[in-house]
Amino acid sequence: MADAAQEFTADTEQAPDAAKDERMATRRKWLLRLLIVVLVLGALYGIWYVLVGRNHVGTDNAYVNAEIAQVTPLLSAQVTEVSVTDTQAVKKGDILVKLDPTNARIAVEQAEADLAEARRRFRQTTATSGALSAQVTARGADIAQARAQLATAQADFEKARIDLQRREALAPDGAVSGDELTSARKGYAAAKAALDLARAGVAQAEATRVAAAGQLAANDALVKGSTEDTDPAVLAAKAKLDNAKLDLERTVIRAPIDGVISKRQVQIGQRVTQGSPIMSIVPISQVYVDANFKERQLRRVKVGMPAKVTSDLYGGDVVYHGRVIGFAGGTGSSMSLIPAQNATGNWIKVVQRVPIRIALDPRELAEHPLRVGLSMEVDVNVSGR
Incomplete structure (x- = not known):
């Protein structure tokens, strides 16, 4: 009985040690498996990192x-129509806003009138050149007439001078009366005055012709090398008309790009100013x-x-x-x-x-x-x- 009791006691003491050893073996097995999994995952990550x-x-x-895109009006006017709302999709060229076109239309009509006036002035200037050319020709005829009158006056003056000389030469002998001598002297003085007047007439005719030629040159300078369509004044009036028409077109504001409306800040009746944002297009x-x-x-x-x-x-x-x-x-x-700013000690x-x-x-x-x-x-x- 004593031997049996000792054997039982020994078996009882060895049982916990065996269970403990078995648990340790199981733990080592799982730790080994976990280590293998970690190594495999690390290897896979390393391969992935190297390759990818x-x-x-x-x-x-x-x-x-x-x-x-910021939508801004290019002129100041009152809004008469708003065709879009926030979140609405639009295409390039779609109408967004309409502005009051009254002032722009008046500007177009005024520019058209200015263009017609510029064309009329060019035609008038062209016609004036023809009239001035005729005046230059007429002044040439006046010079010829004045020179003819000068030649006549010169001949009359020579005749009066000769007559006076003859009578003065005969006067000492009493062959010529005093009245006749006085009359010859008066005729000489009148012939000399007529000659001076004829010379002045020639000078005046020549001066008038020079003035007419200057007026013709000045008028020709306004139209020389130009046509009615290339005249500077006509071109300036055309540019003004184009600008007025452009302003009229700008009373209709269109989408500059395709996109979605956002931040709409305009209402009907509002007066918008040039350059102020009224909406955005994304x-x-x-x-x-x-x-x-x-x-x-x-x-x-x-x-x-x-x-x-x-x-x-x-x-x-x-x-x-x-x-x-x-x-x-x-x-x-x-x-x-x-x-x-990082320029500090901290x-x-x-x-x-x-x-x-x-x-x-x-x-x-x-x-x-x-x-x-x-x-x-x-x-x-x-x-x-």
Whole structure:
């Protein structure tokens, strides 16, 4: 009995040790399996990183952007019609707003009258040149007539001079009476006066012809080398008319691009001023993505590299394909309204982000439109493939 009791006691003491050893063996087995799984996963990650991961850089700090068109009136007038509302899609050339055209129409009519007046003045100037040319010819005839009168006066003067000389020569002998001598002297004086008058007439006729020729030259300078359509005054009036017609066309404001109306700030009856924004048009078919990458991520990124982009709006099932088209001229903080100033003793280095622009495939945008400001996730393939 004593031997049996001792054997039972020994078996009872060995049982916990055996169970403990079995648990330790099981634990080592699972730890070994876990180690193998971790090593396999690490090897798989290493293979993935070597083959794929190291050739990709990504960020979720990216947003949709676009070249938004500001619609502004080009003249001041009262609004008579508003044809669009916010969120409405429009095509290039669609009518957005109509302005009161009354003043513009009056300006067109005034410009048309000014153009007609300029044409009339050109025709009048052309006709005046013909009249002045005739006057120059007439003044030439007057000069010929004055010269003929001068020749007659010269002949009369020579005759009167000779007659006076003869009578003065005979007067001492008493062959000529005093009255006859006096009459000869008067005739001589009258002939001399007539000669002076004839000479003055020739000078006056010549001066009149010079004046007429000057007027003709001045008038010809206004029309020489020009036609009614190329006359400077007519061209200026045409330009004024074109400008008035352009202002009349601008009373109808049309969409400059395809897109969606946003921020409409105009109502019927409102008087808008030239250059004041009245609405915006977002070209949703031409949006792009501005992705803010950390500076260390951009070591291998180049313009033209392919990128995959997903949107929080559609989730990961919709993937946009694009390309890097440019880098910003500075970091986001340097381009902010109040740039950071790090010239202090408490300076701490902060990783900077540089915006890069990703152009998206237009066909994919047409299938899944995006809106400005949406959050995006960008993955750039730096291998270029």
